[in-house]
Amino acid sequence: DTGVSQNPRHKITKRGQNVTFRCDPISEHNRLYWYRQTLGQGPEFLTYFQNEAQLEKSRLLSDRFSAERPKGSFSTLEIQRTEQGDSAMYLCASSSRTSGGLTDTQYFGPGTRLTVL
């Protein structure tokens, strides 16, 4: 299977702990996005990488959140000092803009479900 993969699929943690999620994009995709989805809502954009450069961050991404994409391959999203409000599904998507293309299709991974107790 050559789709987007995310690990772990589920994470339960206690308030105040740090957690880290990993996303492995489709191999030839240079663009990588993180979204957060809560129950009954659509995904909300968090941050965007083109290759290894983080080019955009949402206002939703507080200073407790940090994301990296070393070498432009996999990405990690870390949440420090977790709060109950951080409980959500964290989704990763990847895409590749073709030269002269109108837009790029984002393909999503299965997500990491975070529960903060």
Added chain:
Amino acid sequence: EDQVTQSPEALRLQEGESSSLNCSYTVSGLRGLFWYRQDPGKGPEFLFTLYSAGEEKEKERLKATLTKKESFLHITAPKPEDSATYLCAVQVGGSQGNLIFGKGTKLSVKP
């Protein structure tokens, strides 16, 4: 502010009963409109991209259309396996490509 609104929030159909889902949008400049399907506990699965008013795309029992203010996802003779949440998203010109999603329409198809 760029905004996407989907209606209805939930739709219950009998197998074979055709219907449409609506996605209305208010954006500064539309680069593309996307439809995704999401099953419980899974990530969104790509269905269609529409770029300009008048465009239509089809896949099996699904047909997506686009006007200057809204998009419709028509479902013809649905089957129980079509039950899912259908998400609409827009990509806005001038952005880095992030998608702005609606809240989705939860479709249930009963046999």
